[in-house]
Every structure is written in C-alpha cells, then in structure tokens.
Amino acid sequence: MQRTVGFIYAHPDDETFGCSFLIRQISDEGAAAVLLTATQGEAGKSGRLGSMTPEQLAAIREQELQRAGEILGIAEIEHLRMGDGKLREMKQEVLVDHIVAFLNKHQAEVVVTFPADGISGHPDHIAIHHAVNKAVFSGACRFVQKLYYNLMGLPDAKAAGAAVLELKGEGQQEVKAKALAAHDSQILSIERVFGKLDDGPPWHFAPELFQLVWERGSFHPAKQEHSIFDDLA
Numbered sequence: 001m002q003r004t005v006g007f008i009y010a011h012p013d014d015e016t017f018g019c020s021f022l023i024r025q026i027s028d029e030g031a032a033a034v035l036l037t038a039t040q041g042e043a044g045k046s047g048r049l050g051s052m053t054p055e056q057l058a059a060i061r062e063q064e065l066q067r068a069g070e071i072l073g074i075a076e077i078e079h080l081r082m083g084d085g086k087l088r089e090m091k092q093e094v095l096v097d098h099i100v101a102f103l104n105k106h107q108a109e110v111v112v113t114f115p116a117d118g119i120s121g122h123p124d125h126i127a128i129h130h131a132v133n134k135a136v137f138s139g140a141c142r143f144v145q146k147l148y149y150n151l152m153g154l155p156d157a158k159a160a161g162a163a164v165l166e167l168k169g170e171g172q173q174e175v176k177a178k179a180l181a182a183h184d185s186q187i188l189s190i191e192r193v194f195g196k197l198d199d200g201p202p203w204h205f206a207p208e209l210f211q212l213v214w215e216r217g218s219f220h221p222a223k224q225e226h227s228i229f230d231d232l233a
C-alpha cells in the first residue's frame with residue numbers, strides 16, 4: 001500500500017517554508033504527500049504584484065499553491081477556504097472535524113503540522129496546531145500512527161533527546177527555491193526569512209526539522225529516527 005503523509009497548514013506557502021525538502025522526498029520515494037490548507041491567505045500582502053482585493057489575492061494564492069505543489073510533488077491539495085486571520089474565532093470543532101475527515105479520506109498514516117508557537121506566532125498557525133492535536137489525540141483519525149511538528153531551527157529539542165528528524169536538503173535546494181518563488185505574491189516575506197532567491201544558485205536553505213511528538217498513543221517517544229516512515233505498522 002502506498003504510504004500517505006498529511007500536511008495540515010493555515011495559508012498557502014506555510015508548507016513550502018518549512019516542508020519543501022520533506023515533501024519532495026516523500027514524493028521521490030513513491031509515497032503521497034497530501035495537503036489541507038485552511039485559508040486562502042487573502043488577508044496577506046500582495047508584495048510586488050501591487051494592490052488587489054482580498055478575492056483577487058485569494059485566487060492568485062490558490063494558483064501559486066497549485067504551482068508550488070507541482071514543483072514539490074504534492075499529490076493532492078484541499079482548500080477549506082476559511083477566513084484568513086479568523087481561525088481562532090471559529091468553533092474549534094468545525095476545524096477538527098474537517099481535519100479528521102481529510103486524514104481519514106486519504107488514509108494518512110503520518111501527520112505534519114505547526115508546533116505550539118506556530119513557528120511565527122501567527123494566531124492561525126496556533127489554531128491549526130491545537131486543532132490537529134485534538135484531531136489526532138482523539139483517536140478519530142483511524143490511520144494516523146505518527147504526528148510531527150515542523151520546527152524552524154530548534155537545537156534545544158535535539159539536545160533534550162527529543163526525536164527530531166533533520167533534513168538538510170542535499171540535492172533539493174533548487175526545488176525549494178523554485179517552490180518558494182512560485183508564491184510570487186509573498187516574495188517579500190519569503191526574502192525576509194530566506195534572503196533573496198535570485199542571489200542563488202547555490203542556495204543555502206537551513207535544514208528542515210521535524211519533531212516526533214506522538215506515535216500510536218505514546219507521547220514524545222525517545223528514539224533515533226531516520227525517516228518519517230520508520231516503525232509504521
């Protein structure tokens with residue numbers, strides 16, 4: 001059976017920022033990476049594309065995500081089209097139900113999402129973090145065996161003996177640069193984090209880190225991991 005990894009994020013581009021190496025690797029190994037994106041990112045800025053309405057930006061960001069998904073090899077993208085910036089105001093059960101339905105539909109065995117601080121502290125990211133926790137820990141996601149948080153540079157977690165998978169992105173730097181560039185409307189925030197993309201090649205993106213926080217009912221298993229597919233039943 002083909003392995004499936006579910007990525008649960010808030011805005012188009014969240015997946016590319018933190019998971020480009022991982023998604024490309026999953027796809028290259030013949031497994032499936034599927035993505036659920038809660039909002040269209042219509043409250044964001046439109047950077048060099050100039051001013052536009054939220055509706056126009058929403059449409060553009062969906063197209064950008066489609067393009068990034070093709071570059072990374074995402075098998076399927078689903079959009080909930082909830083209000084950008086409004087996830088914490090809505091009933092959490094609604095979000096949880098959507099996440100459970102998505103993960104069950106795709107029979108996802110592994111889930112990747114934001115850590116508690118949402119990486120950037122964005123309230124939508126934190127709302128997604130809590131909703132995914134609730135969905136997975138409830139046991140309602142029948143196929144899920146492992147949950148990972150996507151970290152951006154957290155050597156402390158490694159030092160504390162946590163199971164952290166580190167992907168350095170050998171041979172994948174150009175893929176990440178192209179996927180980031182596909183999110184054209186977000187280029188200013190991308191450059192704030194990663195520097196100017198057109199300065200490369202070579203690019204030097206930081207490693208992507210994934211902390212295993214739950215595996216079949218046990219929290220923070222202390223183990224050495226080599227792949228997110230390690231120890232799946």
Ligand SMILES: [Zn+2]
Pocket residue numbers: 010011014122125
């Ligand atoms: Zn975001």
